[in-house]
Amino acid sequence: MGPTAARTGATARLTRRSLLLAGCGGLGAAALGLPPARVTAAPPLPVQSAGPPPEPLEVELVARRRSARILPEPAGPTPVVTYGDDFPGPVIRLKKGQRLRAMLVNELDAHTSIHWHGIRLPNAEDGVPFLTQAPVKPGERHLYDFTPPDSGSFFFHTHCNTVEMLGRGLAGILIVEEEGGPAFDADLVCAVKDWQLNKDGSFGTIITDRGAGRAGTFGNTATVNGRIGPVFDVPANGDVRARLYNIDNTRILDLRVEGADAWIIAVDGNPLPPRPLDGWLMGPAMRLDVVFRAPKTAGGTVRLVNVYAPEPRPLASFRAVGEPLRKPAFEPAPLPAAAIPEPELDGAAAMRVDFSATAVAQVFDPAISGDLPLADSLCLSDKTFWAVNQRSWPEDGHQRLPPPIATLERGRSYVFELANLTPHLHPIHIHGHTFLVLDSDKRELPRHHADTVLLEPRERMRVAIRADNPGDWMFHCHIIEHQETGMMGYLRVA
Numbered sequence: 344m345g346p347t348a349a350r351t352g353a354t355a356r357l358t359r360r361s362l363l364l365a366g367c368g369g370l371g372a373a374a375l376g377l378p379p380a381r382v383t384a385a386p387p388l389p390v391q392s393a394g395p396p397p398e399p400l401e402v403e404l405v406a407r408r409r410s411a412r413i414l415p416e417p418a419g420p421t422p423v424v425t426y427g428d429d430f431p432g433p434v435i436r437l438k439k440g441q442r443l444r445a446m447l448v449n450e451l452d453a454h455t456s457i458h459w460h461g462i463r464l465p466n467a468e469d470g471v472p473f474l475t476q477a478p479v480k481p482g483e484r485h486l487y488d489f490t491p492p493d494s495g496s497f498f499f500h501t502h503c504n505t506v507e508m509l510g511r512g513l514a515g516i517l518i519v520e521e522e523g524g525p526a527f528d529a530d531l532v533c534a535v536k537d538w539q540l541n542k543d544g545s546f547g548t549i550i551t552d553r554g555a556g557r558a559g560t561f562g563n564t565a566t567v568n569g570r571i572g573p574v575f576d577v578p579a580n581g582d583v584r585a586r587l588y589n590i591d592n593t594r595i596l597d598l599r600v601e602g603a604d605a606w607i608i609a610v611d612g613n614p615l616p617p618r619p620l621d622g623w624l625m626g627p628a629m630r631l632d633v634v635f636r637a638p639k640t641a642g643g644t645v646r647l648v649n650v651y652a653p654e655p656r657p658l659a660s661f662r663a664v665g666e667p668l669r670k671p672a673f674e675p676a677p678l679p680a681a682a683i684p685e686p687e688l689d690g691a692a693a694m695r696v697d698f699s700a701t702a703v704a705q706v707f708d709p710a711i712s713g714d715l716p717l718a719d720s721l722c723l724s725d726k727t728f729w730a731v732n733q734r735s736w737p738e739d740g741h742q743r744l745p746p747p748i749a750t751l752e753r754g755r756s757y758v759f760e761l762a763n764l765t766p767h768l769h770p771i772h773i774h775g776h777t778f779l780v781l782d783s784d785k786r787e788l789p790r791h792h793a794d795t796v797l798l799e800p801r802e803r804m805r806v807a808i809r810a811d812n813p814g815d816w817m818f819h820c821h822i823i824e825h826q827e828t829g830m831m832g833y834l835r836v837a
Contacts, residue, residue, distance in 0.1 A: 396490075399442035402435055404457065406501070406513060407450040411569060418544035423512040424451065430569035431498070431534045431590060434516040442490045443517075447479055454478035457487060458502040459517065460628060460772070461611055461794040463683075464489040466814025469774055472503045474744065474815055474833060493681055493777075494521035495612020496586040496630045498534075506592060506823040510539070510549040512569070514590050519612075525676035527634065528581030528668060533647060534588040535596060535658060536569070537562025549592075555824035556728045558767050559593030567647070567659040574660045580639045580667035584608075585647070586632050589625040592823045595651050595768055595797070596625040598658075602645030605635040606675035613777065613792035614678035624651065626770025626797040628821040636673040638663040683777050683792055686756035686807040694749060694757055698771065698798065698820065699764040701730050701829060728828040729765075729820070735829030736819075747835040748818060751810035758807045763798035769825065770797045773834070774816040778806040795821055810836045 404427070410420035411430060427433040437443060449455050456478055458470035468489045472478035479485045491497070500514040516532050539547040539562040547563070554560030567573050577583045585605075589596050598620065599605070605620040609632035620633050638645065640663060647659040727735045737745055751757060758781070763769055772795040780791050784803045798804060819831035 396440040396442065397438045399444050400435070400437055401444045401446070402433065403446045403448060404433070404515065405448045405450055406455050411512070413538060413564060413566065413569060413571070414540060414542075414544045415571075418540075418542060421538070421540060421544045421546065424508055425512045426515045430512050431514050431516050431532075431536075431588075434518065434532055436518045436520060437491065438520055439494050439522045440490065441519075443487070445487045447485045447487065449479045449481055449483050449485075452481055454480055454503055455501050455508070455513075456485075456503050457499050458774075459487070459489075459491075459497065459499045461495070461497040461630075461777075462489070462491050462517070463493060463775060463777060463812060464491065466775060466812070466816070469814070469816070470499075470502055471774070471817055474817065478503055491517075491519045493612065493683065494519040494524075494679075495609060495681075496588070496632055497612055498588060498590060498628075498630075500590070502817075506550050506827050509590070509823060510592050511546065512536075516586075516588070518586070521614075521679050524678050526582075527584040529575075529577045529583045529637075531575055531577075531583065531585050531661075532588070533567050533575075533585050533659060534569075534590050535565070535567055535594070535598075535649070536591045537594050538564045538566065540564045550824055552726060554593070555726070555828045559822045559824050561593050562591070565649075565656060565658060572657065572659060574644075574662050576664045577637045577661050578668055579637060579641050579643070579663035579665050580670055581637045581663075582634060582670070582673070583637050583661060584632060584634050585661075586630065587625070587647075588630050589627055591627050593627060595627075596649050597622060597651035598625065598631070599648050599650055599655075600633065600635050600645055600661075601648050602643075603635040603637070604673070605633045608632050608634055608675060608678050610791050611777075611793040611795060613681050613683065615789065615791050616677055617675035618789070624768075624797050624799075626768060626795065626821060627823070628770060628772055628795045629793075629797065632678075634675050636670070637661060639667045641665060641667075681792060683779075684809045684811050686758070686779055686809045688756065688758065688781075688807060691756040691758045691807060692752075693760070695760045695762060696748065696818075697730075697732050697762045697764055698769050698830060699730050699733065701727050701735055726828060729825050729830035731818070731830055731832045734832065736826075736831040745832070747815065748832040750835040750837055753813050753836050754809070754811055756807060756809045758805055761796070761798055761804045761806060763800060763802050766800045768797060768799055768822075769830065770795050770821040771819070772821045773808070773818050775812045775814060775836075776808045776810070776816065778808060781805040781807055810834075812836060 497517040606617040649656045
């Protein structure tokens with residue numbers, strides 16, 4: 344893969360900026376040695392399910408510019424980019440073992456794709472342009488066809504010009520319902536996202552060099568499901584399952600439910616023995632499933648609050664309605680165990696992965712490399728700030744792929760030491776596999792499964808995988824500006 348792309352038009356060299364702003368550039372698939380966008384039907388990974396599988400679910404996802412009411416009047420509507428009329432939308436619900444056939448229709452003026460975040464799916468369905476598929480050109484259609492092997496709370500978003508497109512709302516929700524789990528009286532999606540908006544409802548500056556070189560460019564309007572301070576009606580005295588998503592480009596969350604005892608029952612969709620929601624940091628792309636008992640009295644409310652801020656920041660409310668349900672004393676029940684292949688820790692190969700600033704700084708950021716000021720920019724420029732194992736994703740990475748970070752032997756187990764060598768937080772995401780989080784040198788963590796782990800400043804964390812899914816899999820920071828300015832690579836499982 345990855346021969347040098349043909350030069351087109353008056354531009355003799357494609358830069359990272361041109362690739363980002365053109366929606367993955369103007370390269371044709373043939374120039375990249377890739378097939379054109381096509382309908383694929385790759386065999387799914389094995390799924391453990393009792394009885395015959397349900398009929399496939401077919402959905403159409405139309406990537407298009409739309410208008411959404413985010414700020415109240417007199418501000419105007421915001422020109423979002425979405426897959427459906429609502430944000431985040433649509434919400435796709437599958438039964439365990441059910442096949443998904445999702446047709447992407449590209450009505451944008453730029454290339455696009457869909458990455459199915461957290462799903463252990465066949466490599467050809469992973470949705471990374473130029474690595475696993477040709478990008479879907481304007482006016483084209485592309486079918487994603489797979490059966491998720493795991494139940495849980497997942498989501499999907501473009502992996503093309505991600506900082507801009509995800510910043511404008513190009514994301515949806517995918518829920519795979521478990522078999523034989525506890526019953527809930529309400530099952531809610533709560534997708535937290537900030538927007539960078541001007542007073543008139545238009546977008547402000549989504550990306551800056553200063554943000555890219557530090558902790559990210561933050562939005563100024565906090566929402567849940569695209570709304571400011573929404574109120575969710577829930578059955579009085581009912582058991583509420585809230586699927587908490589961080590789908591922001593940048594924001595770190597520490598969510599609490601004020602007015603009720605809330606318990607975590609899943610991390611990134613993966614079951615966790617119930618534990619209190621009392622301090623679990625969520626970086627971008629991370630999810631928590633929590634359960635709590637609603638107030639007994641109609642009209643009683645509890646609040647969803649982000650305490651990772653100078654002052655607690657209310658985000659949404661849950662309001663009890665109707666006659667109170669007759670329930671025994673509240674006791675959170677565990678979800679059914681996941682069927683994720685466990686790595687064999689005895690004899691696992693050890694591998695260190697360093698996340699750092701660039702080995703040779705191309706800019707001067709006081710937080711990284713010096714004392715000189717860094718001016719803001721209206722748009723992400725051709726600068727590199729970050730590296731994985733002292734190697735930055737190159738500017739021409741989409742036209743000539745770099746070598747993988749490492750080649751893993753299929754079926755073998757690996758223990759990665761993830762080392763954050765910077766003063767900033769980094770949510771590290773692996774495609775196609777699920778981490779088993781082992782331990783940290785800075786904090787006590789329960790062993791749990793996750794597809795995205797948040798590295799605190801100077802932290803070292805050990806995680807393990809069984810490399811059982813062949814292909815080239817992205818491995819990157821999910822603060823999108825960090826990803827797009829160097830903190831990205833891929834692992835090859837062969």
